[in-house]
Amino acid sequence: MGRTAIITGISGQDGSYLAKLLLGKNYRVIGIRRPNAPTDLWRFSELGISQDVEMLDLNLQDKEKIISALQKVKPDEIYNLGDQSSVQASFYSPADAAQYSGFNALLLLEAVKETDRSIRFYQASSSEMFGASKISPQNEQTPFQPISPYGASKLTAHLGVSNFRNTYGLHASAGIMFNHESPMRSLEFVTRKITYTLANISCGAETVLSLGNIEARRDWGFAGDYVEAMWAMLQQDEPDDYVIATGNSYSVKSFTEKAADLLGFKLIWEGSAEKIHGYDKLSGRLLVNIDTALYRPIDPDETVGDFSKAFKKLNWEPRVGFDELIGLMVDADLKRVQI
Ligand code: GDP
DSSP, X not given: OOOEEEEETTTSHHHHHHHHHHHHTTOEEEEXXXXXXXXXXXXXXXXXXXXXXXXXXXXXXXXXXXXXXHHHHOOSEEEEOOSOOOHHHHHHOHHHHIIIIXXXXXXXXXXXXXXXXXXXXXXXXXXXGTTTOOOSSBOTTSOOOOOSHHHHHHHHHHXXXXXXXXXHXXXXXXXXXXXXXXXXXXXXXXXXXXXXXXXXXHXXXXXXXXXXXXXXXXXXXXXXXXXXXXXXXXXXXXXXXXEEOOSOOEEHHHHHHHHHHHTTOOEEEESOGGGOEEEXXXXXXXXXXXOGGGSOSSOOSBOOBOOHHHHHHHOOOOOSOHHHHHHHHHXXXXXXXXX
8 A cells, every 4th residue: 555645525526536546546545524424425436436435534623633533544645625615605604614614724734733744735725815806817926815705714724834834844735726627516616507407408307597697707627637736736845835727717608608509509698787598599498597696795707827837846737628628517417417
C-alpha cells in the first residue's frame, strides 16, 4: 500500500472524484463521515469505488477526537473538501456556513499542527471569495471581496491556511477553485438542475425548467480535471495557493441552450428580464421559465479565473471544455432518466 489520504466531504462531487484519483495512485483513502448523519454514497457506486474507500465517523468540531484520529490513521495528506457547499444555502444559514466552511478548517489545521507537522494539507478555497471584485480575470493577487456568507466563511479558512503555513511551517495549500461541474454534481447547482430537468422533459416528463438569474456568467470547468490540481499541489516541495479555472465564462442562458440542443430541442427565447420564457422552436413547447424566488440577494455577474500560475508551476490545465462538459452531463442524466 502506498500513502494514506484523509478526505473530508468525501461523499460530494469532488470528494468522490478525488477518492477515485487517489485510489488509482495506490493510496489508502479514508473518508470522514459525520457521526449519526446519513451519508448517501451514490457517487461511489457510479464511479465504481464503493468497496475501496474506508469510512471513519468523526466529529470535525471536536479537536481532541480529530487529534486521536490523526494519531491512529497517520495520514500523509489531508484534503479538506467538507463544507456547506452551496452559496444559495449560506444566505439562509450564515452561521452554518461559518462553522462548516470556515471554523472546521481551522480546527483541522490546529490538529495537524499539534499532531504531525509533516502532514500535507489541502484546503478547498473558492472563487466566491472574490465576490464583488470587478477585476477580471482573477488570479492569486486579486483582492478578495466576498459578498455571500459562503464566500466570507471560505475566506476565513483560506487565510487560516496561509497563516498556518507562514507561522508554523505547515505544508498547507489552497486551491481557489472556480465553479466545477460534472455528472456527479448535486441538483441544487444550476448546471445539473438544467441537464437533469431537460433530460426528463426530453423523455416525456410534464415539467418546466424554472431558473433564476440566467444572465449570470460563470467560469465552469470539469470536476475530474480539478481534483488533479488538488493532488498536484500537495506534491510540490513548497505549499502555495493556486487559482484553478478555465479562463472562459458562459452565461446560464448559454449553458441551457447548449444542453437543450444536445437533447434535440431548439431553444428560442421570448420576452425579457424576469418575463423571459424559453420555448422549443420545433414543438412550441414551453421549456424554461423564470422564478424570481431563485434570484439571490446578491450575485456576482461574472467570474473568470486566470490559471497561469497553476499551468506554470503544476503543469495543470483544464482538459474538458464547455461543450464537452455539458455533453457528459446530458449523457449521464439521459441514462439515469431512461432506467
Ligand atoms: P455558485 O456559483 O457556486 O453559486 O453555483 P450555482 O450553480 O448554484 O449558481 C451559478 C449561477 O447560476 C449563479 O449566478 C445563480 O444565481 C445562477 N442561477 C440561475 N438560476 C439558478 C437556479 O435555479 N439554481 C441555482 N443554484 N443557481 C441559479
